[in-house]
Amino acid sequence: MPSNAPIGVFDSGLGGLSVLQAVRALLPHESLIYVADSRYAPYGERPDAFIEQRSLAIGRWLREHGAKAFVVACNTATAHGVAALRADDAWPVVGVEPGIKPAAATSRSGVIGVLATAATLRSARFANLLARHTAQGQRFLCQPGHGLVERIEAGDVDSPAVMALLDKYIAPMIAEGADTLVLGCTHYPFLIPAIQQQFGTALTLIDTGAAIARQLQRRLEDADLAAPAISGANAGASGSIQLFTTANAMALQTMADRLMPDAPAASGSTDATGELDLSATSGTVSRHPTAPRVATVEIAETAPQAAAGLALP
Structure with a gap:
């Protein structure tokens, strides 16, 4: 996995943006992919097995789209899904728990x-x-x-x-x-x-947002996956951010604009028609013209063997 690959960050909805903001502050040169599973929020009212299945499904989707590490920016998903996610030790997985x-x-x-x-x-x-x-x-x-x-x-x-x-x-x-x-x-x-x-x-x-960001930094350095600082003509530039949601794109866009109004969108993330080109095998994506940095994505359910806690494909 190349060190300039993005980091995947996931929450049941908008809450993980507080963690994304902390990661951005500490590691501004890292590119980030954020998934808000708002279609199924709140996880806190869901059965434990369902939470694990959604965590595995989103983890698999992020791997398919090039993420080098995974931040489970949700206390509930960490409590019920992080152990299964860590069954695949090929990438760093950082969870969240109450402070x-x-x-x-x-x-x-x-x-x-x-x-x-x-x-x-x-x-x-x-x-x-x-x-x-x-x-x-x-x-x-x-x-x-x-x-x-x-x-x-x-x-x-x-x-x-x-x-x-x-x-x-x-x-x-x-x-x-x-x-x-x-x-x-x-x-x-x-x-x-x-x-x-x-x-x-x-x-x-x-x-615990800042502590999560520091733990992520340590895990990336230990795995030799930390992105190099941007040099040359673009020295000092920040990594890109891609935002996805399984529900209302405008809600995520509004909160992201409030927290990170200057965050750059990922370059090359759209084709000439304005559709997001993710080549996804587990879901489809459509672009919202009024929300230029957020797309709605449908993420397929986890395969039964993954839901049982085996390694992700």
Whole structure:
């Protein structure tokens, strides 16, 4: 795999853009392919086996389209799919998990709130993570964030309805003595301004985006896959970004424009007709003329043998 190949980044929807932004900040010369599986969001309300199957399907699609590494920018997909993805050790796979360790180190009261999806909170992976720190004396107040991902997917991060949900979920944690809140879903960093508006400085907020980017950097360097710095006439230029979604292209475009308005689109990603030319065997892609950097892609379901946890083809 060439070192100048792109990195694949995947989430159940728009939340992984918070991770994409962190990766972009640390590794600006790397090219990125982002897939938002918004057709099936939120994963937190889906069965565990379904989450694993979608993770494998998107991993296979990214491999087919040249990705050299894979960032599972979704806590729920990491909890239920990353082990199967790592069965193929031919490429680095970086997952995401709630920032329990930094929260435990940060909290002064020893009471820590965790806001995450129901699927993340019920996973064995999360239970093991929590047990390691509960044994050290911290108390964790775990709350499923029902309804928040759907609001964010619709572009709503500060409406009265969102504020009411935040008050419902977070105020009881503060009443119990929590001074730190783990944002256990990559969608939730988009709610940081609303949380701060609602609760002021009562909570230290833990977001793991920067830590994920650093882990990716280490894995790329260890595998000798880090892209070389761009030199010559284009010295200082950034790598390209391609954005794909299985649902509403405009929702992804709007959020991407808000976070990364100057990000360059991939050169040569369209043909003369404006159709994206991906030569995909597992799905079809159509271009939205009003969303020049986002395309809708249909990604086929994972083959039964992959869903069972075997190596990806």
